[in-house]
Amino acid sequence: MVTIADVARAAGVSPSTVSYVLSGRRSISEDTRRRVQHSISELGYHPNAGARALASSRTNVLALVVPLRTDLNVPVVMQFVAATVTEARTYDHDVLLLTKNEGPDGLRRVAASAIADALIVMDVETSEPRLPVLRSLHRPVVLIGVPADPGDLTCVDLDFTAAGAASVTHLADLGHREVALIGPSPAVYKRGTSYAGRFLRGFRQTATKRKVRAGSFPCAPSYDALRACLDDVFAKHPGVTGLVVHNEAILGPLLSELNRRGKQVPRDISVLAVCPEDMAEAQSVQLTSIAIPAAELGSLAVEMAMRRLDDGGQAEVRLLSPRLTERGSTGPAGT
Amino acid sequence: MVTIADVARAAGVSPSTVSYVLSGRRSISEDTRRRVQHSISELGYHPNAGARALASSRTNVLALVVPLRTDLNVPVVMQFVAATVTEARTYDHDVLLLTKNEGPDGLRRVAASAIADALIVMDVETSEPRLPVLRSLHRPVVLIGVPADPGDLTCVDLDFTAAGAASVTHLADLGHREVALIGPSPAVYKRGTSYAGRFLRGFRQTATKRKVRAGSFPCAPSYDALRACLDDVFAKHPGVTGLVVHNEAILGPLLSELNRRGKQVPRDISVLAVCPEDMAEAQSVQLTSIAIPAAELGSLAVEMAMRRLDDGGQAEVRLLSPRLTERGSTGPAGT
DNA sequence: CTGAAAGCGCTTACAG
DNA sequence: CTGAAAGCGCTTACAG
Structure with a gap:
């Protein structure tokens, strides 16, 4: 396994410099950066996720809680999941899949063991029983759907x-x-x-x-x-x-x-x-x-979760306006 | 955040003892175990995933690589995914979702950064182009489907x-x-x-x-x-x-x-x-x-991945025999 | 612009 | 049966 120390040695710098090249959190001379980047790709270095999470308290993982019922529309769920994963990758995040039937304990477990930075929750009910737990997690939560009282939880859905x-x-x-x-x-x-x-x-x-x-x-x-x-x-x-x-x-x-x-x-x-x-x-x-708009909702949910992670931003309820497309299956009445 | 040290203090033992109670890797007096368990649930302790992964080089995460096409049968994919997640939880593992279009680099990234312990790969082609990468990962891989030359990769599918x-x-x-x-x-x-x-x-x-x-x-x-x-x-x-x-x-x-x-x-x-x-x-x-048998395949895949993780077991190709159920849409010809 | 070092929270030999 | 301590591989103040 290639570690940051290996890269540092190969590039003739300290491990911290490698770390800073990766994070961009401080300015690095062009020459040093190049040598480090070169060693990284030379060695095929990828930071160890556990070590990074431990040191930074950021996992770069989003937890997605999906319903796995069959009375819900499966293609819609799939489109949503696909968009979520794809969008998450653009923020350098991965997606952990949780099922709704893991229940409140599962949510607590994921938050407490710091497996994910934020949660996206599908299939929200009007009087959503998971709301108290979700609020207690102290992590950004994005709900797909709008409960009666969202409080400080972010929601997104079609209107x-x-x-x-x-x-x-x-x-x-x-x-x-x-x-x-x-x-x-x-x-x-x-x-x-x-x-x-x-x-x-x-x-x-x-x-x-x-x-x-x-x-x-x-x-x-x-x-x-x-x-x-x-x-x-x-x-x-x-x-x-x-x-x-x-x-x-x-x-x-x-x-x-x-x-x-x-x-x-x-x-x-x-x-x-x-x-x-x-x-x-x-x-x-x-x-x-x-x-x-399943795909739009998926990427929006990720975007909103990321924003809350970064700026600690405000909660919001975002409703997408419906779009109607005529395709000929509707016509004047009584013709 | 509750740490193992907090639990140890509350139970009047050392952190290592708490760790051993959790892992069961050494015998603990009944009395100590009880005190520790009590403190754990009292405090709502969940081990930090990153720290655990770093120390043990086990993440308790399975990566599932799914196709997100629409020309594949979506309900079948969903059933499979659902079964995989559910079965993984019985082994105390979570599931990370990767899409097929992350490609070889994505697979390398996941393996090199130790995000997951093993991979389950759906939608395998006969001359599967990802085979070389998968073999190079040095992690257990279970393929859903059978390529022309599986080599030392484990496969499971309907026959x-x-x-x-x-x-x-x-x-x-x-x-x-x-x-x-x-x-x-x-x-x-x-x-x-x-x-x-x-x-x-x-x-x-x-x-x-x-x-x-x-x-x-x-x-x-x-x-x-x-x-x-x-x-x-x-x-x-x-x-x-x-x-x-x-x-x-x-x-x-x-x-x-x-x-x-x-x-x-x-x-x-x-x-x-x-x-x-x-x-x-x-x-x-x-x-x-x-x-x-999408659900059976999903749980079998997890089972096989876990076995390879634990015993380092042999590769195998497992084909489930087809089961035909008559429901009246077939009858004698020419009546 | 860069480095040495502490510390994140676990696991696991080592010791008794 | 239990504890003290090293070490996993990072990040990030602290220093210069």
């Missing part, structure tokens, strides 16, 4: 309330008077997952304002559940002409079922999806959609 | 050759004389991804042996690509009565398309899927399938 509103506005503008929201699994609502409730609220408020009849239909991610859900929609809303789908897992099956039932999109019924862009494009009918 | 064979055997036994394999995206074959080629080989060999006419049709993960692919299948194999689908992303769309074309499963055409169990069960028709 789901605005997204819910935008979905109704779009359909109302097209003349639809009766719409249905096909939402996430009942389990997601039961858990009080932050985004589900916020979307629904925006959806309902705007429906009232725009005098659009609106119903909400949670749907479990299975073919049978979807069929039952659609039956329910058409029974309760015989005049429905617009569907807002906030449930990525059943997008494909939904389009098949509509087709099987002889409903053409958008002629007979408009469909607006809330999902990642690529998913909206990959369906049998290209879907008008409000994007779930 | 895809046997799986390909089993798929044909199942259909041939049911009397099918002409079958088509709808495989992974052409990009997957082009890349030489290990499992795709192995499955195809088993499929072809057994088709020849059983005198079954067989064709192979790679399919990109989009609705349009699927339609074109099916057109191709029926053009080249007008007498086809069995479909083997080794491409999870297009399972749902495939069933919709068959339905739209008036082909009933399994009356008109049998469908056998290669995918995780829950996916086979979630389709509009419950699918007879050969399971992709």
Whole structure:
């Protein structure tokens, strides 16, 4: 194993000088820097992470707490994770993966043993039970989602309330008077997952304002559940002409079922999806959609965590404005 | 921050005794152990990871190198990752996530800076370009997948050759004389991804042996690509009565398309899927399938990595036998 | 612009 | 059965 002493010897300087060349924390003569850099690459030196962490109390590791359920949208989680890891690397950090079911003890362990400098937490609930622990960790925490009372914790998410509103506005503008929201699994609502409730609220408020009849239909991610859900929609809303789908897992099956039932999109019924862009494009009918910007959220979360680490900065709640892209699955009502 | 010295003081022993209580590397009187344990939980002590790593040259971290492509099956990757993290925790290890696009330098960095004790590498290609680097790391490496020449690297995977064979055997036994394999995206074959080629080989060999006419049709993960692919299948194999689908992303769309074309499963055409169990069960028709045991592979990989860390054990190539479950999407040919 | 040295919090021979 | 002490490989005041 190559140590800083080896590099120092090879370059004819002291170990501290090598360290300063690496950190840039003091000025080094051009000549010395060059000799050190040369020895470093010559020897293939990489600072020992444990020693560095011990001496500096910085690990250069971000802990990412992910849910590993299957009722959540898996591709969205993956996109988020990928963006987080990629962005973290641009700050010279690595990502440690923790699962939600490690619970409060796991969070305490990671913080107390100084395994990570900061935490990014996905799948936040409205009355998030982990909030007290997270606050007690004395480490920067970035929540993906917005709990009822974030306090001094940083949050970032899509503005789901605005997204819910935008979905109704779009359909109302097209003349639809009766719409249905096909939402996430009942389990997601039961858990009080932050985004589900916020979307629904925006959806309902705007429906009232725009005098659009609106119903909400949670749907479990299975073919049978979807069929039952659609039956329910058409029974309760015989005049429905617009569907807002906030449930990525059943997008494909939904389009098949509509087709099987002889409903053409958008002629007979408009469909607006809330999902990642690529998913909206990959369906049998290209879907008008409000994007779930998983990748942006991932890199933003890292950026915010890094900022809090560096400047000790202020907590903030950052909500990304929804972006709606028309792709032809929505059209005027009653044509 | 609570240190081992704090615990020692509170328990009235030396720091080394606390360390030995934690590691169990020497016998401690029952009384001392109890006092120490009590102080530990009293103070909420967790050993500093960096200090421990520095002193012991063990990080208790496993690095997991994952592909972050979208042409790979995302749920399978997630299941694998989840199982890896969960299993690692049972060995008191954490998981560091690396992306494949960090490349050889990333692998070298992780090994040289002693961030992780061992590596688990997913998405291995037949002529895997990372093999030389991986061998040079002097750390246990477990590959998910089997390269042409694994050498002294440990490998674990489903026996895809046997799986390909089993798929044909199942259909041939049911009397099918002409079958088509709808495989992974052409990009997957082009890349030489290990499992795709192995499955195809088993499929072809057994088709020849059983005198079954067989064709192979790679399919990109989009609705349009699927339609074109099916057109191709029926053009080249007008007498086809069995479909083997080794491409999870297009399972749902495939069933919709068959339905739209008036082909009933399994009356008109049998469908056998290669995918995780829950996916086979979630389709509009419950699918007879050969399971992709993502979770088992994840925990096996961790187990094998831990064994190599502890006993320095032998390298091995471990192939799990395929398991076929009948669910009614396959039936006798020509009824 | 650079070096010598203390110290980060553990583990583990060495000693008794 | 237990303790004192060296040492792991860095960073960072302290000094010049």
